[in-house]
Amino acid sequence: MTTGDDTAGTEQSRDDDAYALDRKTVAAILYAVDIEDRDKLTELMEPLYAADIADLLEQINPYDRTRLIRLYDREFDGEILSELEEGVREEVIRVLSPDVLAEAVRDLDSDDVVDLLEDLDEPEQKAILGVLEDAERVAAQKALSYPENSAGRLMQREVVMAPEHWTVGQAIDFLRASDDLPEQFYHIILVDPRLKPISYVSLGKLMGTRREVPLKDIAEEDFHVIPIDQDEEDVAYAFNQYHLISAPVVDQDGRLVGVITIDDAMIVLDEEYEEDMLRLAGVSDDSSLSDSVATTSRRRLPWLAVNLISAICASLVISQFEAEIDQLVALAILMPIVASMGGNAGTQSLTVAVRALATRDLTGSNVARVIRRELMVGMLNGLCFAIVLGTVGMMWFASPMLGVVIGSALVVNMIIAGFAGTVVPVVLDRLGVDPALASGTFVTTTTDVMGFFIFLGLASVVLL
Amino acid sequence: MTTGDDTAGTEQSRDDDAYALDRKTVAAILYAVDIEDRDKLTELMEPLYAADIADLLEQINPYDRTRLIRLYDREFDGEILSELEEGVREEVIRVLSPDVLAEAVRDLDSDDVVDLLEDLDEPEQKAILGVLEDAERVAAQKALSYPENSAGRLMQREVVMAPEHWTVGQAIDFLRASDDLPEQFYHIILVDPRLKPISYVSLGKLMGTRREVPLKDIAEEDFHVIPIDQDEEDVAYAFNQYHLISAPVVDQDGRLVGVITIDDAMIVLDEEYEEDMLRLAGVSDDSSLSDSVATTSRRRLPWLAVNLISAICASLVISQFEAEIDQLVALAILMPIVASMGGNAGTQSLTVAVRALATRDLTGSNVARVIRRELMVGMLNGLCFAIVLGTVGMMWFASPMLGVVIGSALVVNMIIAGFAGTVVPVVLDRLGVDPALASGTFVTTTTDVMGFFIFLGLASVVLL
Numbered sequence: 047m048t049t050g051d052d053t054a055g056t057e058q059s060r061d062d063d064a065y066a067l068d069r070k071t072v073a074a075i076l077y078a079v080d081i082e083d084r085d086k087l088t089e090l091m092e093p094l095y096a097a098d099i100a101d102l103l104e105q106i107n108p109y110d111r112t113r114l115i116r117l118y119d120r121e122f123d124g125e126i127l128s129e130l131e132e133g134v135r136e137e138v139i140r141v142l143s144p145d146v147l148a149e150a151v152r153d154l155d156s157d158d159v160v161d162l163l164e165d166l167d168e169p170e171q172k173a174i175l176g177v178l179e180d181a182e183r184v185a186a187q188k189a190l191s192y193p194e195n196s197a198g199r200l201m202q203r204e205v206v207m208a209p210e211h212w213t214v215g216q217a218i219d220f221l222r223a224s225d226d227l228p229e230q231f232y233h234i235i236l237v238d239p240r241l242k243p244i245s246y247v248s249l250g251k252l253m254g255t256r257r258e259v260p261l262k263d264i265a266e267e268d269f270h271v272i273p274i275d276q277d278e279e280d281v282a283y284a285f286n287q288y289h290l291i292s293a294p295v296v297d298q299d300g301r302l303v304g305v306i307t308i309d310d311a312m313i314v315l316d317e318e319y320e321e322d323m324l325r326l327a328g329v330s331d332d333s334s335l336s337d338s339v340a341t342t343s344r345r346r347l348p349w350l351a352v353n354l355i356s357a358i359c360a361s362l363v364i365s366q367f368e369a370e371i372d373q374l375v376a377l378a379i380l381m382p383i384v385a386s387m388g389g390n391a392g393t394q395s396l397t398v399a400v401r402a403l404a405t406r407d408l409t410g411s412n413v414a415r416v417i418r419r420e421l422m423v424g425m426l427n428g429l430c431f432a433i434v435l436g437t438v439g440m441m442w443f444a445s446p447m448l449g450v451v452i453g454s455a456l457v458v459n460m461i462i463a464g465f466a467g468t469v470v471p472v473v474l475d476r477l478g479v480d481p482a483l484a485s486g487t488f489v490t491t492t493t494d495v496m497g498f499f500i501f502l503g504l505a506s507v508v509l510l
Numbered sequence: 511m512t513t514g515d516d517t518a519g520t521e522q523s524r525d526d527d528a529y530a531l532d533r534k535t536v537a538a539i540l541y542a543v544d545i546e547d548r549d550k551l552t553e554l555m556e557p558l559y560a561a562d563i564a565d566l567l568e569q570i571n572p573y574d575r576t577r578l579i580r581l582y583d584r585e586f587d588g589e590i591l592s593e594l595e596e597g598v599r600e601e602v603i604r605v606l607s608p609d610v611l612a613e614a615v616r617d618l619d620s621d622d623v624v625d626l627l628e629d630l631d632e633p634e635q636k637a638i639l640g641v642l643e644d645a646e647r648v649a650a651q652k653a654l655s656y657p658e659n660s661a662g663r664l665m666q667r668e669v670v671m672a673p674e675h676w677t678v679g680q681a682i683d684f685l686r687a688s689d690d691l692p693e694q695f696y697h698i699i700l701v702d703p704r705l706k707p708i709s710y711v712s713l714g715k716l717m718g719t720r721r722e723v724p725l726k727d728i729a730e731e732d733f734h735v736i737p738i739d740q741d742e743e744d745v746a747y748a749f750n751q752y753h754l755i756s757a758p759v760v761d762q763d764g765r766l767v768g769v770i771t772i773d774d775a776m777i778v779l780d781e782e783y784e785e786d787m788l789r790l791a792g793v794s795d796d797s798s799l800s801d802s803v804a805t806t807s808r809r810r811l812p813w814l815a816v817n818l819i820s821a822i823c824a825s826l827v828i829s830q831f832e833a834e835i836d837q838l839v840a841l842a843i844l845m846p847i848v849a850s851m852g853g854n855a856g857t858q859s860l861t862v863a864v865r866a867l868a869t870r871d872l873t874g875s876n877v878a879r880v881i882r883r884e885l886m887v888g889m890l891n892g893l894c895f896a897i898v899l900g901t902v903g904m905m906w907f908a909s910p911m912l913g914v915v916i917g918s919a920l921v922v923n924m925i926i927a928g929f930a931g932t933v934v935p936v937v938l939d940r941l942g943v944d945p946a947l948a949s950g951t952f953v954t955t956t957t958d959v960m961g962f963f964i965f966l967g968l969a970s971v972v973l974l
Contacts, residue, residue: 065744065747065748065751065870067870067873067875069873069874069875072875095732095752097751097752097753098751101870101871102875104871105871105873105875105876106875106876107879218717221717221718222717222718224718227714227715227717227718228714229714230712230714231714232696232713232714232755248694249696249713249714249717250691250692250693250694250695250696250713251691253682253685253686253691253713254685254686254688254691268559280529283529284529286776286780287529287561287562288559288561289561289773289776291696291755291772291773308755308772308776309753309755312750312753312772312776312779315776315779315780316750319783319787320865322787323783323786323787323790323861323865324861324862324865326787326791326861327790327857327858327860327861327862328854328857328858329858329861329862333862334871335862335866335871335872335876335880337883338883339883339886339887339890340890342883342887343886343887343890343891343894346855346858346887346891347891347894349854349858350851350854350855350858350891350895351895353850353851353854354847354851354895354898354899356850357846357847357850357851358847358902360846360847360850361843361844361846361847364842364843364846365843368839368843371835371839371842371843372836372839375832375835375836375842377842378828378835378839378841378842378845379825379828379829379832379835380825381842381846382821382824382825382828382845382846382849382958382962383818383821383822383824383825385846386817386820386821386824386958387814387817387818387821390792390813390814390817391810391814393791393792394791394792394793394810394813394814396791397787397788397790397791397793398788398791398793398797398799401784401787401788402799406529406531406565407565407568407569407798407799408799409531409533409569410533411531411533411536411566411569411570412569412570412799415571416799419801419802419803419806422803422807423803423806423807423810426803426804426807427807427810427811427814430807430811431814431815431818434818435818438822494846494850498846
C-alpha cells in the first residue's frame with residue numbers, strides 16, 4: 047500500500063517529451079518552408095492539433111512565421127487563430143491573405159470570435175466584422191458592448207433550455223427534434239415562464255432516466271448562476287471552486303442570456319495564474335516569449351526603475367553610517383546578509399499571502415491569525431539563523447559583540463519581514479490594488495532599509 | 511467599440527465579496543458552536559456549498575474546528591472531505607466519529623476515495639478501506655497500486671463505451687436501458703472488439719442526431735488517449751492545451767480502463783500552479799495557511815538556510831576588498847545597488863523561463879533565440895540604468911570615475927542576470943530537476959557574487 051509519503055512506492059515524473067513540440071518535426075517543417083514545398087508542409091502539419099500549430103507559430107522567428115503562413119495558405123484553420131497568444135495573433139492576422147482570414151474567422155464559434163476581436167485595433171476589428179454574416183456580426187457587437195473582462199464577453203449565446211415543468215421524455219423529444227443545438231453543451235437549463243434559470247440537468251442523467259420523470263427530480267442540487275457583468279476572475283474562481291462544467295448567465299433582470307463553459311473559464315484561470323506569477327516578479331503580464339528585444343526591455347523597465355529607487359533609498363540609509371563603516375569595515379562585509387535574509391523571508395510570506403488572497407483562502411476570518419503566525423515564524427526562524435550567523439560573525443571577526451549585534455539585527459529584520467510580507471498584500475488588496483503587482487517593492491524596500499538600519503544602528507550604538 | 515486597450519471602455523474589477531466566505535456568517539457559525547446550538551449551526555451551514563464549508567474549516571482555528579465538527583456530527587457531508595486540503599483533512603478524519611466518517615466516505619465517488627486515501631498514513635487508510643463495500647475497496651486498492659501522481663490514480667473506472675459500429679439509435683437505447691450510468695459523464699467512448707478506444711461522441715451531438723446515423727459519423731475529430739502510467743502533470747497539460755472535457759485512459763495494451771474528467775484535471779492544474787509559484791519563493795509546496803507555527807517554520811527553513819550560505823559567499827567576496835572599502839567608503843554605500851538590480855533582473859528572467867518551461871512554450875526550438883534576447887535585454891536595460899546610476903553616483907560622491915565604474919558594473923551584472931536567469935532553469939529542467947525548485951538560489955547567488963565582485967574589482971583597479 048503506497049502511503050502519502052512522496053518517497054515511498056514508485057512515483058511518476060513529468061515526461062517533457064509528451065505533448066511538447068518535437069524538435070525534429072519543427073526542423074522538418076522549417077526546411078519545407080525554406081524550399082517552399084507546400085505539399086510537404088501540409089503533410090507535416092496534418093497530424094498536428096490546432097493548439098500545437100499555434101505553439102509552433104509562437105516559437106519560430108517572425109520571418110519564418112510569415113513564410114510558413116504564406117505557404118500554408120488555405121490550409122490555415124480558424125481554430126489556430128483562437129489558440130494563438132495575442133501578440134503573435136495580431137501579426138498573423140496581418141499576414142494572412144484577406145480571403146483566408148475570412149474563411150478562418152467563419153470557422154470560429156461566437157465566443158472565440160469575440161475573444162479574437164477584443165484584442166484588435168479598430169481597423170482590424172472592422173475588417174473582421176465585415177467578413178461575418180449579419181447574425182454573427184450583430185452577436186459579436188453585442189458581446190463587445192459588455193465590459194471587458196466580464197462574463198458577457200466570455201459567454202456563448204447559444205443555450206439549451208427547457209421549461210421547468212417538463213418531463214425527461216419531453217426534453218429528449220425536444221432535443222432530438224432540434225435542428226440547431228450548440229456545438230458544445232452539457233446541460234439543459236430549466237427556466238421559469240419569465241426565463242429565469244431554476245436549475246439544470248446534466249445530459250448524462252437525462253439519458254439514464256425514464257421518460258415520465260419530471261426534470262426537476264433529476265436536476266442538479268448545486269446551482270450557480272453567473273451575473274452578466276461579473277468579472278471573469280470571479281467567474282473562473284467559481285468554476286474552479288465548485289467544479290462547474292457549465293453555468294448559466296443571467297442579465298440584470300435575472301433572465302437567461304447565455305452560458306459559460308469550462309473551457310473558457312479555464313483559459314481565464316490560466317491567465318490569472320500567469321498574471322500573478324509574472325507580476326510578483328515585476329514582469330508585465332502580457333509578456334510572452336515571442337516579444338522582441340525592444341518590447342521585452344520596455345516591459346521589464348518599470349519594475350526595475352522602482353527597484354532602483356528602492357535600492358538608492360537603502361544606500362541613503364547606509365550612508366548615514368559612513369563614519370561607522372569607515373571605523374569597522376566588518377560592517378560593510380556583513381550588512382548585506384541581514385538585508386538579504388530579510389528579503390528572502392519577506393518574499394516567502396508575500397508569495398504565500400498573494401496566492402492565498404487569489405484563492406480567497408485569506409479572508410477577514412483568518413487574517414489576524416495568519417499575521418500572528420508570520421510574526422512567530424519570523425521570530426523562530428530568525429532566532430535559529432541568528433545563532434548561526436552570530437557564531438559565524440563572532441568567529442570570522444573575533445568579536446563576540448559583533449556576533450550578538452548581527453544576530454539581534456537578523457531576528458528583528460525577519461520578524462519585520464514576516465509582518466510586512468503578509469500585511470502589505472492584505473492592505474493593498476483591501477484598497478483594490480492587485481497585491482501581486484505592488485507588494486514586492488514595498489516589502490523588499492522595507493526589509494532592505496530596515497535591515498541596514500537596524501544592523502548598522504545597533505552596531506554604532508553597541509560597538510562604537 | 512471597445513478596443514484591446516485595457517483603459518478604454520468600462521472594465522470590470524474583481525469583486526472580493528463574490529464567493530468569499532462572508533465574515534458575518536463565519537462569526538455567526540462560531541457563535542453557534544460556542545453556545546453549542548446544533549439547530550442554529552445546521553441552519554447556518556445549510557445554504558453553504560461543500561467547497562465553502564471546507565474553506566470555512568480551513569480558516570478557523572483547530573480548537574473551533576474540532577468543536578464545530580463534533581457539533582455538526584451527522585450532517586457532515588462526504589463531499590466536504592474531498593474538498594479539504596490535506597493537512598486539515600487528516601485532522602478532520604481523526605476528529606470525526608467512526609460512523610460519521612464511514613457514512614461520509616461511502617458518499618464519495620471512487621476517484622475521490624482514492625484521493626482521500628493516498629494522503630493518509632497506513633492505519634487511517636486501513637480504517638477507511640474497512641468501511642467501504644467490497645467492490646469499492648477492491649477498486650480503491652487497485653487505484654492505489656498505480657504509481658503516485660499517475661493517470662491511474664486520477665481516473666474513474668466507471669466509463670461509458672459503445673462498439674464502434676453502432677448507430678446513434680443503438681447507443682441511445684443502450685444508455686436509456688442502462689441501470690448504472692456514472693454520476694458524471696459527457697462522452698461515449700467508441701471501442702473496437704479488443705476494447706481499444708477509437709474515438710468518442712459527445713452526448714450533446716448524440717442527442718441532436720437521427721437514429722440511423724453511425725456513431726463514427728458524429729465522433730469527435732480530435733481524440734486524445736491517456737496512458738495509465740502518464741504523469742498527472744502531463745495529463746493536466748493535455749486537458750488545458752487541448753481543451754478536453756474528458757479523456758479515455760488505456761492500459762499498457764491499449765485497452766480502455768477508465769476515464770479522466772476535467773474536474774480532476776483542473777485540481778491537478780491548480781496544484782501545479784501553486785507548486786511553481788510557491789517553489790520559486792522557496793516555500794514548500796504542501797504549505798497551507800492552516801499550518802501551525804512550527805510546521806510553517808520548518809517548511810520555510812531549508813530555502814532560508816541555502817540563502818544564508820549564499821549570502822555568506824557574497825560576503826566572502828566583499829571581504830576580499832576589505833582594504834579598498836576602508837579607503838573609499840562610498841563603495842560600501844553603493845555596492846548593494848549593483849547586486850540588488852542584478853537580483854531583480856535575474857528574477858524577472860527566471861520567472862518568465864520557469865513559467866514558459868511549465869507551459870512547454872520554451873523548447874529546444876526557441877531556447878537559443880530566447881537566451882540571445884535575454885542577453886540583449888540585459889544589455890539594453892543595463893545601459894539605461896547605468897546612465898542613471900552612474901549620474902547619481904557621480905553627483906553624490908563628486909567622482910566621475912566612480913560613476914563610470916558603477917555604471918559599467920551594473921551593465922555587466924544585468925547581462926549576467928539575464929543569461930543566468932534563463933540558462934539555469936533550462937539546464938535544471940534538462941537534468942530532470944524542477945526548475946522552480948532550485949533555480950532561484952543559483953541565479954541570485956550568481957548575481958550577488960558577480961555584482962559585488964565586478965563592482966568592487968573594477969573600483970579597486972580603476973579608482974585605487
